[in-house]
Amino acid sequence: MYDHERSLVEEMKNRPFALIGVNSDRDLSKIRTIVKEKRLNWRSFQNSPEGAKSKISAEWNVRGWPTIVVLDEERKVHYRGHDGNAAMKMIRTMVAELEKKSPGSNL
């Protein structure tokens, strides 16, 4: 899946799209190494940083990993599930529609 995500970010460069991760690994140094070695090109929240009262995944009722949520430009939910291919297909359509609707929305 890393390859698909990396490719999507590259494909969407300079377009109105962002891939944001919520990473659940406890060992931060290990995950930083993986980000570097696997050339992961997206920014991630720490799911449960030190001192946090609750986990982001708990607030979002995430019960299985990976879970993908697709949000539109107004942060409205369009997809929530585990099917990466379906999510990516939807994203390509939504990005193209947004570009038509508001040219320059990537700025």
Next chain:
Amino acid sequence: MRSIVIMTGLLVAATTFAQTKSDDTSVAADPATVRYEALQKKVDDAFKAWRQGQIDASKKAREAAGKGGMIPAMSMVPPYGKFVPDYQEAAKEFAGKDGAIPFLLWISQYGSSDASAVKQATGTLMSDHIASEKLTGLARALPRLSRSLGAETVTGMFDTLVAKSPHASVRGWATLGKFGPTLEDPNVGLTSAKYTAAKATLVKASSASKDDELMGLVRGLIADREKLGNGQVAPDIAGVDLDGVKFKLSDYEGKIVMLDFWGDW
């Protein structure tokens, strides 16, 4: 690599569930419990051997495929089917008594490879044991039994359990089975009478059950739909990235966002 996480999770969940069931039935050392635990041990041993076989086969396939090669699909179905006759025989031995219930429940939950066995077991539970609180096990399993029993039969069983069970926990789980799909259906609007009625019925039945797990599930279902369902504005996230730098999800408004809950384990 990450797709394996869900598969491994399912396997661990299956083992844990089997162990939980074994614990549930070890209240007293009556003949039915002794028999059930002996059978359960056989099943657990078979499951462990199957799981190890899957791990070994997966490792071999990975090595044979080499880097970037295709790995053939592996079976995801544990070998439970061959134990169905053992559970049927035991259920027959304790027929009409409470001791038969765990065997019948096991067939209902794990005997899906034999639809007629599932049909017979669920039918016996409904006709001979409708007053038992152990039928929470059946009410919980029914949503997964549509393929073996047919959707109409399953709906009828939910209605019967709600109407006839003297136990609020059984009625609560049956109510979840019946109305849960309405709450999850994106075609049923949040302001529609159908959604409002289903939500009210579920909240009432789950509260009456005093079952923490059921109440949590119902709360989760409602939050899923009302906070995170399609068309809802998702909550903002204010957190820190992997380098400890603060940022917010709302920083990306105006863009299409793929939010990916991930981990490398």
